[in-house]
Amino acid sequence: MRSRGAIPFVVMVVVVMVVVVxxxxxxxxxxxxxxxxxxxxxxxxxxxxTVAGHRGWFGSYDMAGLGxxxxxxxxxxxxxxxxxxxxxTLAEASPPVRTAIAWAIGRHGAGLGPGTRPDRVTAAALxxxxxxxxxxxxxxxxxxxxxxxxxxxxxFEGDEQAVLARARAVxxxxxxxxxxxxxxxxxxxxxxxxxxxxxxxxxxLVARLTDAAGxxxxxxxxxxxxxxxxxxxxxxxATDGNGEQRFGFVAASGENGFNVTGVAPDLQLQAFAPSAxxxxxxxxxxxxxxxxxxxxxxxxxxxxxxxTGDAAAYLSLAGARFQVRPVTDGGAAxxxxxxxxxxxxxxxxxxxxxxxxxxxxxxxxxxxxxxGPWIADLTTTDVVLEAPNSAIPGTGRITKVDAAxxxxxxxxxxxxxxxxxxxxxxxxxxxxxxxxxEPAVRDLRPGDYEVTEMAxxxxxxxxxxxxxxxxxxxNATSVTVGNAPLPTPPQPRSQxxxxxxPPATSVLTEAGSAPSPxxxxxxxxxxxxxxxxxxxxxxxxxxxxxxxxxxxxxxxVAANRPGLQARRRARSLVxxxxxxx
Numbered sequence: 001m002r003s004r005g006a007i008p009f010v011v012m013v014v015v016v017m018v019v020v021v022x023x024x025x026x027x028x029x030x031x032x033x034x035x036x037x038x039x040x041x042x043x044x045x046x047x048x049x050t051v052a053g054h055r056g057w058f059g060s061y062d063m064a065g066l067g068x069x070x071x072x073x074x075x076x077x078x079x080x081x082x083x084x085x086x087x088x089t090l091a092e093a094s095p096p097v098r099t100a101i102a103w104a105i106g107r108h109g110a111g112l113g114p115g116t117r118p119d120r121v122t123a124a125a126l127x128x129x130x131x132x133x134x135x136x137x138x139x140x141x142x143x144x145x146x147x148x149x150x151x152x153x154x155x156f157e158g159d160e161q162a163v164l165a166r167a168r169a170v171x172x173x174x175x176x177x178x179x180x181x182x183x184x185x186x187x188x189x190x191x192x193x194x195x196x197x198x199x200x201x202x203x204x205l206v207a208r209l210t211d212a213a214g215x216x217x218x219x220x221x222x223x224x225x226x227x228x229x230x231x232x233x234x235x236x237x238a239t240d241g242n243g244e245q246r247f248g249f250v251a252a253s254g255e256n257g258f259n260v261t262g263v264a265p266d267l268q269l270q271a272f273a274p275s276a277x278x279x280x281x282x283x284x285x286x287x288x289x290x291x292x293x294x295x296x297x298x299x300x301x302x303x304x305x306x307x308t309g310d311a312a313a314y315l316s317l318a319g320a321r322f323q324v325r326p327v328t329d330g331g332a333a334x335x336x337x338x339x340x341x342x343x344x345x346x347x348x349x350x351x352x353x354x355x356x357x358x359x360x361x362x363x364x365x366x367x368x369x370x371x372g373p374w375i376a377d378l379t380t381t382d383v384v385l386e387a388p389n390s391a392i393p394g395t396g397r398i399t400k401v402d403a404a405x406x407x408x409x410x411x412x413x414x415x416x417x418x419x420x421x422x423x424x425x426x427x428x429x430x431x432x433x434x435x436x437x438e439p440a441v442r443d444l445r446p447g448d449y450e451v452t453e454m455a456x457x458x459x460x461x462x463x464x465x466x467x468x469x470x471x472x473x474x475n476a477t478s479v480t481v482g483n484a485p486l487p488t489p490p491q492p493r494s495q496x497x498x499x500x501x502p503p504a505t506s507v508l509t510e511a512g513s514a515p516s517p518x519x520x521x522x523x524x525x526x527x528x529x530x531x532x533x534x535x536x537x538x539x540x541x542x543x544x545x546x547x548x549x550x551x552x553x554x555x556x557v558a559a560n561r562p563g564l565q566a567r568r569r570a571r572s573l574v575x576x577x578x579x580x581x
Contacts, residue, residue, distance in 0.1 A: 041079055044068060045123035047163075049155030052148065053139030058124040058156075058163075060109070060117070061282070066272060068117060069282035070105060072130045074138075079282050083274030088281060090134075090271050096178035097133050098269045102286060104129050104174035106265025107219070109285040121159050125166035130283065132171060145171055173219065180211040182267035186222070188260045188292040195353045196299035197251035202232065205247040207260040207292060209239050211267070216243025220264045222290070227257035229298075251298040262290040300351040301378035303337075303385065305359065307345035309368055311391035313422035314447045315473070317345035321363035322387070327356040327375065341365070354379050359387070367391055367446060367473040393443040394471035396479065398451055400435035402460070403482030410436045412483065413455035419448040426450040439478075444471045451481055460485050 046059010056074060063069050064081040071079060072090065079085070090098055109118055109126055118126070128145050136143045140152070145167040153160035188207045190197060197203035205224060209217040221238045224231060224247040232248035239245045249256075266286030273281045303324065307317045320341040325332040339347040339359075360373040368389040376383045398416070400409045412435040417426040430449070433440055435457075448470050453463040460483035469479045 045117060045120035047124050047156050052152045058127040060123045067284055069284040070126050070130055071280040072134050072283050073280040074131055074136050077279035079280050083279050084276040085272040085274055088271050088273035099267050100174035100178040101133055102267055102269040103177040103265045104170050105283055105285045106287055108170050110287055121162050121166055124163045125170055128167040129171045180267055184264050185210050186290040186292040188294040190294055190296040197296055198300050198353050199251050199253040199298040203249050203251050205249055205258050207245045209243045220262055222260050222262035224260045228252040229256035253298045255295055255297050258294045260292045263287045264290055301354050302349045302351055302382040303376055304349050305339050305347040306384050306386050307341045308388045311446045315367040315391055317341055317365050318343040320365045323360050323362050325358045327358050332358045352378055359385055364389055391445050392473035393445055394473055395476040396442050396444045396471055397439045398479045399439040400481050403484045408437050409457045411457040412453055415452050415454055417450050446471050446473050456483055
């Protein structure tokens with residue numbers, strides 16, 4: 001017998017088999033036939049709206065494995081990640097159309113920065129632009145955002161006019177870049193049309209974005225960084241029609257480095273089509289990173305002046321002033337700097353742009369005449385300009401005179417020398433001349449001089465010492481060189497000639513004979529006493545002394561005469577002894 005509880009269980013199983021299972025199968029089949037696979041995709045920015053009689057999602061999707069994407073088709077099954085999307089070329093579209101689509105999504109579909117998305121107005125406008133470029137047929141005809149009216153848009157929550165305006169701007173931008181071909185290339189250079197950048201002066205960094213044909217790509221925002229140089233706010237916000245974007249900077253000394261970066265649309269369209277079933281194809285934003293660098297030396301030239309002078313040992317070279325002007329085709333331009341010399345004649349350094357400069361002396365050192373101007377060529381190297389100056393001369397008046405009377409003397413041979421290095425040596429000859437009745441006048445550079453007499457005039461002594469004097473700029477110096485006359489030889493005095501006194505004679509006899517008495521033969525005058533008498537002058541004593549000496553000598557000779565004769569006889573008796581042969 002059956003249990004009563006088993007009957008309800010059997011009934012339940014039958015109900016499940018007959019009612020629930022078929023219902024599940026029907027619901028599953030119905031789900032697969034629904035054109036919107038909302039469970040497989042995520043709607044991002046946009047609107048569920050109606051445009052020209054076509055209702056749908058005007059905005060972006062977040063698709064697994066693809067990221068943010070936009071539909072390029074309409075009126076068929078919505079995109080679904082389960083449909084097996086793979087890359088496609090959109091072969092029915094022309095190359096310019098494919099490039100325009102790539103530019104529109106790459107330029108406007110990536111948001112305002114990395115990882116950001118566009119606002120919902122831009123997302124909706126992109127859908128309209130892609131349908132337009134792909135030739136979508138809406139219920140009212142082929143879609144053309146240029147002729148679409150705001151009244152044909154509904155469901156955009158009051159942003160109908162904004163969506164339409166954005167769509168028109170995006171389409172125009174896309175078509176303006178439809179002729180480009182990838183890849184894109186970015187370059188960066190420093191503008192040197194006005195010469196290399198100078199430290200502390202403004203410069204311009206130029207970045208240029210071009211396609212594969214070298215055509216400039218406009219509308220891409222680039223950024224720049226600098227090393228050593230300082231970027232300034234002035235510059236462009238994006239590349240212009242020639243693909244150039246400029247950045248202002250102030251150069252520093254030495255090497256200045258620059259780096260320009262940016263992100264541009266990938267001109268190669270990134271489109272995908274489902275492989276599992278027919279559904280809408282999608283395209284996503286393709287972006288390519290851009291980078292370029294430039295380096296430039298904050299190139300300057302340095303100019304200094306080395307002042308020289310022909311009287312530098314006496315006159316300082318400090319304080320000379322020079323004005324520096326660039327040399328242009330029209331002559332010297334406005335002054336760009338000034339140089340002033342120190343005590344050694346050297347100025348400080350002046351940093352200038354490479355080029356040619358005129359250096360004019362506006363104030364010479366004290367005692368020197370103005371010189372110049374000079375040209376300094378700083379095109380390729382630094383320059384130390386040598387600027388010589390001549391001292392303002394003074395005047396020397398040199399007069400030869402009689403030292404006793406001051407009367408000018410002619411006929412002296414004189415020489416003049418200069419102590420150029422002020423060491424007291426007077427090593428530099430200046431002139432030689434013969435003195436005349438008038439002074440010798442000469443223009444002389446400032447400093448110390450020495451006049452030397454090489455030959456004296458007749459009747460005068462040669463000057464035994466040179467005469468030294470100093471000359472100062474612009475002043476006259478008078479010099480007198482004196483000569484002392486030679487002494488006059490003494491003249492003989494007129495006196496009576498005295499009568500000659502006969503000399504005394506001595507009579508010498510042969511040896512052995514009696515000597516004759518010494519006799520003085522004289523006039524009848526008394527013999528002078530041997531000693532002076534009282535009151536006689538000393539001259540009488542001297543005469544008497546001389547007479548006594550002579551008399552004594554005669555007595556000695558007479559006394560020795562017999563001995564001399566005996567010795568002579570003895571020598572005559574000596575005979576040499578001759579040995580017998």
